Amino acid sequence: MVNKKKEIIEAIKKYPTIIIHRHVNPDPDALGSQIGLQRLLKHSYPSKEVFVVGEEVDRLLFIGEMDVITDKKYKGALVIVCDTANLSRISDSRYDHGDLLIKIDHHPEYEQFGDLSWVDPSYSSASEMLVDLFLQFPEGFIMNKEAAKSFYAGILGDTGNFMNGNTTPRTLKMVSYLRTYNFQPERIHNWLNIKSKNSSRLQKDILMSFKVTDKGVAYFIITEVLLNMYGLDRIEASNLVNTLSSVRGNKIWALFIEYPTEIRVRIRSRSIPIASVARQFNGGGHSLASGATIHSWEEVDHVIQALDRVCP
Structure with a gap:
């Protein structure tokens, strides 16, 4: 693992042009890791061109704004993809146009x-990974307040204000340094x-109308009609996933959000691992915070039944 990190550091130092991607429908960690990396590199190496797309x-x-760049910028460039588990979720399909x-x-x-890959689920977030990386290999890199x-x-977003089970002593060490x-x-x-x-x-409305199973699986369905009625976009609606976390007796909670061609499911848990259920339905994620995708309302019952099965 140390060798992989060294290779990443050497690649960053070597390339004069670096383009940073992350996943579609970005959350605070996707943007925080992407923009934080850009700001740190531009501060450390003013002569480099560093873009976020x-x-x-x-x-x-x-958190920051995106750059608009031409395809020519990818020629001979280093491309880094942050906080993204699979190719289909990378935002901007030009990620494979670079040199590395x-x-x-x-x-x-x-x-x-990727030609180089550093994946470590023991971290709370990609943002925490990057802070730790540059603390381990500080030579040539200078943190600043914008980064x-x-x-x-990013760390705050993926730890749920440090309330999720993925906050570790290392997470707090990184936060202490950033502060x-x-x-x-x-x-x-x-x-x-x-x-x-x-x-x-x-x-x-969610708190007034949610459903809950006998096992403690709470859920709410957000249709396109409901989105239009409230004048909300899907990202803002999906951010309400933890609304049901404060209700006593809810062990697992989920939002089903209608998209034009699919239904996306955001699933959270107080202490019961749920990632295995998300993987059954075209998804994945962390032990207590995962997402899935289904393609019909009939599948909602299947997801709820699967979540019921993992409840003790």
Whole structure:
């Protein structure tokens, strides 16, 4: 593993052009790791061209904005993909147009890709991985408050404000280091936790109308009609997944969100591993936080039954 990290560090030092990708429908860690890496590298090596690509999410623009680049920029470039477990989820399909491809991810590895790959699910987030990487190999790299802010947002997002089971002593060590930079972390907490009026109204609807099985599997279905009624996009709606976490007796909770060609399922758990269920339905993720994809409302019952089976 140490050799892989050294190879990644040497590749970063070698290439004058670096292009950083991450997954579609980005969350704070996808953007935090991607933009944090860009800011650290541009601060450390001002002569390098370092770009970030992919779609933007309005509510997460406080982390940073994307670059618009031509295909020519990929010629002879190093491409790094952060926080993405499989090829189909990489945002911007040009990831394979560069000279060398590196994968850095904290999800369990179900699809291998990249000329170099560092995958370690023991980390809370890709942001934590990158902070640790540059602390282990500091020569030539200089952290600054803008990079620290992005990495902090990524760690905060994937640990659920440090409330998820993936927060470790190492996570807190990385956070402690980042907090030495004056980027006003309280603002990040506020930005990540703020909700629109319509989102708050849907949250109330979820709490009033959710269903729960005898085993403690709680769930709520968000149709396109409901999204239109509340005037919400799917990303904002999916961020309400932990609404049901505060209800006593709920051991596992899930949101089913309708997309044009599929239904995406966001699943969370208090203490019961759920990743194996997500993998049964075209998904995966972490032990207590996973996602899946189904293609008909009839499959909702199958997902709920599978989650019931893993409840003690």
